[in-house]
Amino acid sequence: MARAATTSDAFNAIAEPQRREILALLRGGERPVTELARDLGMSQPQASKHLRVLREVGLVRVRGAGKQRLYGLDARGLRPVHEWVGGFEAFWNGTFDRLDAYVQDLKQDKAGESTDDDDR
Amino acid sequence: MARAATTSDAFNAIAEPQRREILALLRGGERPVTELARDLGMSQPQASKHLRVLREVGLVRVRGAGKQRLYGLDARGLRPVHEWVGGFEAFWNGTFDRLDAYVQDLKQDKAGESTDDDDR
DNA sequence: ACATCATATGCCTATATAGGCATGCATTGC
DNA sequence: GCAATGCATGCCTATATAGGCATATGATGT
Numbered sequence: 001m002a003r004a005a006t007t008s009d010a011f012n013a014i015a016e017p018q019r020r021e022i023l024a025l026l027r028g029g030e031r032p033v034t035e036l037a038r039d040l041g042m043s044q045p046q047a048s049k050h051l052r053v054l055r056e057v058g059l060v061r062v063r064g065a066g067k068q069r070l071y072g073l074d075a076r077g078l079r080p081v082h083e084w085v086g087g088f089e090a091f092w093n094g095t096f097d098r099l100d101a102y103v104q105d106l107k108q109d110k111a112g113e114s115t116d117d118d119d120r
Numbered sequence: 121m122a123r124a125a126t127t128s129d130a131f132n133a134i135a136e137p138q139r140r141e142i143l144a145l146l147r148g149g150e151r152p153v154t155e156l157a158r159d160l161g162m163s164q165p166q167a168s169k170h171l172r173v174l175r176e177v178g179l180v181r182v183r184g185a186g187k188q189r190l191y192g193l194d195a196r197g198l199r200p201v202h203e204w205v206g207g208f209e210a211f212w213n214g215t216f217d218r219l220d221a222y223v224q225d226l227k228q229d230k231a232g233e234s235t236d237d238d239d240r
Numbered sequence: 241a242c243a244t245c246a247t248a249t250g251c252c253t254a255t256a257t258a259g260g261c262a263t264g265c266a267t268t269g270c
Numbered sequence: 271g272c273a274a275t276g277c278a279t280g281c282c283t284a285t286a287t288a289g290g291c292a293t294a295t296g297a298t299g300t
Contacts, residue, residue, distance in 0.1 A: 001253090002254065003256075006123070009137075015131045015132045034276065046260085066276095069276075075208040121257075122285035154246065162289090163290075165249080168248055187247090187298060188247085246295100253288105258284095266275100
C-alpha cells in the first residue's frame with residue numbers, strides 16, 4: 001500500500017512544507033492563487049493543486065471574486081492536530097520526563113544489565 | 121517527484137496514524153517492539169518499520185535490554201509541530217477570526233470590488 | 241556450539257504523490 | 271461574440287511508501 005492520501009487528514013495535508021507555507025501566508029488574509037504561487041515561488045498549477053488538497057481537508061476556503069478565486073484560511077481543522085500534539089507537551093517539558101528516567105537507566109546499563117521489567 | 125520522505129520531518133512522520141498510535145502508547149513508558157505490535161494489531165515487521173521512521177526523526181529512542189529492545193518516547197521533536205500549529209490558534213479561537221472577517225468581505229464584495237492591496 | 245526468542249531487513253506489489261507542461265473552463269471587458 | 275485573464279485539470283514521470291512474507295541478525299541460556 002501507499003501512504004495515506006494527503007487529503008485524508010489535516011495531519012497528512014500539513015506534512016507538505018509548501019502547504020504549510022500557504023497556510024501561513026493565508027493568515028495575512030485571503031489571496032488569489034496567482035499571488036500565492038508568486039510569493040512562494042511555485043507554479044500556478046502547483047499552487048492550485050496544493051490548495052485543492054487544503055480545501056479537501058477543509059483548511060482553506062474559496063470564494064469567487066469576479067475572475068479571481070480568493071483563498072482564505074479556515075484553521076479549525078488544525079485544532080485536532082494541536083490537541084493531539086499537545087498531549088505530548090508534558091514529555092518535552094521535563095515535567096514528566098520519561099526520557100530522563102530512561103537516560104538514567106541507560107547509564108546504569110553501562111555497568112550492569114538490568115531486565116527493566118518494571119517499565120513495561 | 122514523490123511525497124517528501126516520511127523520515128524528513130516530524131510532520132511527515134506523524135502523518136501516519138499507526139505511528140501516532142505508537143507514540144501515544146509510548147507515553148505509558150518504554151515498550152518492546154513485539155508488545156507494541158500486539159497492542160496495536162499490526163505485524164512485528166510493520167511495527168519495526170514504523171519505529172525505524174520514528175527513530176530516524178528522533179521521536180523515539182531505543183535501548184537494548186537483553187534480548188529486547190525497549191523503545192521510549194522522545195517527544196522533543198513534537199515541539200516544533202506544536203508551535204507551528206499553535207501559530208494558528210488565534211484563527212480557530214474566534215479571537216482573530218479571519219474567517220468571519222472575510223465572510224464580511226464577502227458580503228461587501230457583492231456591492232463594490234476592492235483592490236485589497238492593504239491585505240498583502 | 242546450538243536452539244530459541246526478539247527484532248531488523250530484504251524483496252515484491254499497489255498506490256499516489258509532487259512537479260512540469262499544456263490545455264480546458266470560466267469570467268470579464270471590449 | 272471574441273480576446274484576455276485567472277485558475278483548474280489532465281497527462282506523464284520518478285519516487286517511495288505501507289504492508290505482507292520470509293529470512294537475516296542479535297542476544298540468551300544451556
